[in-house]
Amino acid sequence: MGTAGVESVGTPVSSPPDASAPPRRPALSPSRASDFKQCPLLYRFRVVDRLPEKPTKAQVxxxxxxxxxxxxxxxxxxxxxxxxxxxxxxxxWREVRETRPELAELFARAEDVEAEVAEWLGSARGLLDAYFGLEDPRRLEPEACELLVETELDSGVLLRGYVDRLDVAPTGEIRVVDYKTGAAPREIGEAKALFQMKFYALVLWRTRGVVPRQLLLMYLADGQALAYRPEEGELRRFERTLEAIWGAILRAGRTGDFRPNPSRLCDWCDHKAFCPAFGGTPPEYPGWPDPGNAGTETVLDRAD
Known part of the structure; x- marks a missing residue:
């Protein structure tokens, strides 16, 4: 989907930003806001320390x-x-691999690389088949796919993210669609997914003056869909939540006090070896990053 919220995570699949381009103002993305909400130290590891994370086959x-x-x-x-x-x-897949050749290493240890890649691509075909079981794309004409959305709140917080698909009816009603290649989540995962979708809904409401009629999550691993209808009052409250997260990020950035928040999600964290909650020691705090280094949310962030 930087200085205060949108630095790329792990090995980005998309091309690196153009160094000659003017720096983009740091913004809060749904992934980085969710990171801080989940665990401030995870946010620090990803945005400030930029510790590497190895992408998984499922992510790619x-x-x-x-x-x-x-x-x-x-x-x-x-x-x-x-x-x-x-x-x-x-x-x-060929284009992704050409952009980031190191991703081919995901299959380097396979006894038969071609067979494993073929099986992996076969599982991707299964996800596409599940998509066609949920809707018929021949009957749809989205306004946009992979749409960059951005707005500045009255408080000065800049929000930025990418919407998988935006459908707009002739009557002006908006539907935000997000593809998830995992299975429909349990309570924690569902809350995280809705957090992301409310983020998009808020940005679209603030930029277009219309509250999206539907937020649609399509879970391709098990062919399920979760539809949600946000309300204006709910988005106002969510806006205050994001402003509070931003304020907490800035305070932590000034002091370097990014505290761990242990949970069941720690089992999937790449950085447990550096986490005090598990006996580790974080790297020395390097200080708040240069605003000119603000990046964008990567496709890996949105591929779960």
């Missing part, structure tokens, strides 16, 4: 599937069929 598969679905909607409506989506898979 999600990235490839997202790319295929984006390209699918670039085709004439009649061509948006499963066979055409399947045909887009290998080119999408």
């Amino acid at each position: 598969r999600g990235t490839v599937v997202h790319a295929v679905l984006e390209r699918l909607f670039g085709l004439p409506a009649a061509e948006r069929v499963p066979d055409r989506a399947h045909a887009l898979l290998e080119p999408a």
